[in-house]
Amino acid sequence: MDSGQEQFPAPSEGIVLTHFITSRDVARSAAFYRDVLGGQVVFEGEPTAVKLANSWIIINVGGGPTDDKPDVILEPxxxxxxxxxxxxxxxxxxxxxxxxxxxxxxxxxxxxxxxxxxxxxxxxxxxxxxxxxxxxxxxxx
Structure with missing residues (x-):
């Protein structure tokens, strides 16, 4: 990965593994992964991405089905x-x-x-x- 990609989970080749969590409070969860586990918030909002060691945690609110997951509901x-x-x-x-x-x-x-x-x-x-x-x-x- 180039230096910009070190801060964002988007590979120029191959794959990058991220872990997605559905949160009741995205900012609170991001603060835990940043302040307790030592991660770095790469971008904030919905979703938020936290770089944690050599991986990323993607945090977002839950929600109902979408066109690409028509019968799946995301919830904590x-x-x-x-x-x-x-x-x-x-x-x-x-x-x-x-x-x-x-x-x-x-x-x-x-x-x-x-x-x-x-x-x-x-x-x-x-x-x-x-x-x-x-x-x-x-x-x-």
């Missing part, structure tokens, strides 16, 4: 105890990330927990989206 999660997907953030030092993001206002479900080949914990964004934070401790078999 209704039940924070049920989810079908989540953002997965891999970090080099999970304990440092956990402490820094907690200081900035992140609310984690638990502290980092050791599992077979990783340490991980989960937090939620302001709309209730689940975010996994993990650190690999051993290459999976």
């Amino acid at each position: 999660p209704r039940d924070p105890h049920r989810t079908s997907s989540f953002l997965n953030i891999r970090v080099a030092d999970i304990h440092a990330a956990y402490e820094e993001w907690r200081r900035r206002g992140a609310e984690f479900l638990t502290p980092p927990k050791q599992h077979a080949d990783e340490i991980r914990c989960y937090m939620r964004d302001p709309d209730g989206y689940l975010i996994e934070v993990g650190q690999l401790t051993e290459m999976p078999a």
Whole structure:
């Protein structure tokens, strides 16, 4: 990507992966991804794009069907105890990330927990989206 494309998720070749979230309050969600997780707001409004490390989070309000998704309604999660997907953030030092993001206002479900080949914990964004934070401790078999 050229320098301009580093600030906007529009590839000149190949693909760029972004994560789209539907928000009840776009500015509040953008502030979370900027102020808590350290992202950079690339453009504001509806939609808003936040560059987060080597990826982008696109945040917009919900809405009804459109001509290209005629039977789909976009809405934030209704039940924070049920989810079908989540953002997965891999970090080099999970304990440092956990402490820094907690200081900035992140609310984690638990502290980092050791599992077979990783340490991980989960937090939620302001709309209730689940975010996994993990650190690999051993290459999976």
